[in-house]
Amino acid sequence: MIEVYSWATPNGHKVHIMLEECGLAYRVIPIDIGAGDQFEHAFLAISPNNKIPAIVDPEGPDGQPISLFESGAILLYLAGKTGKLLPSDVRGKYEVLQWLMFQVGSIGPMLGQNHHFRIYAPEKLPYAIDRYTNEARRLYGVMNTQLAKHRYIAGHEYSIADIAIFPWLRSWKNQGIDWADYPHLKGWFDELSSRPAVTRGVAVLADRRKPLVDDRAREVLFGAEQYRKH
Secondary structure, three states: OEEEEEOOHHHHHHHHHHHHHOOOOOOEEOOOOOOOOOOOOHHHHHOOOOOOOEEEEOOOOOOOEEEEEHHHHHHHHHHHHHHOOOOOOHHHHHHHHHHHHHHHOOOOOOHHHHHHHHHHOOOOOOOHHHHHHHHHHHHHHHHHHHHHHOOOOOOOOOHHHHHHHHHHHHHHHHHHHHHHOOOOOOOOHHHOOOHHHHHHHHHHOOOOOOOOOOHHHHHHHHHHHHHHOO
């Protein structure tokens, strides 16, 4: 059984959804990032960047346990382990991988900064809010254009690229997005929202997540605690 060290965040939900789609048995170990669980030595041993999610698979590729951090790497590993949600032909594989890299390099970082400056930053900085809101809208436009031509983000088959992107768009309202501007993306979002495995995946640990309203949680995630040597 795969152990999943996670929390109810977009990156955590990516892995939860993938495990559900693949039908793999897993056990969730909650890592409360507002309480600082990510700095515990046991967690750092498998996720040295102190970020969730991370997994431990007792039945790794060579029959020995393997631990992995970084959600994109975990999606690739699970696709390889199961032979699911990543095309086997070379062209199809790289068409998916480019969109997976799009999520890892653009969607996650830019929407993360959007959330920070629009919601969590102690000082409302108009330049930062405008910059990241405009970038979020640009990225939504890129995806909307792609989905005007294809059913799924990397073509005509559902893949890890869709799984990687979907959880980040669930907070569209907080990102300053109006779905009316992105009808093709909205159709894709609604289709994925109705998938049973996606519904189960985003429910994982959802009841444990708390709003980041207290000073301690903000200090852990955004303040000096994040930069202290652990």
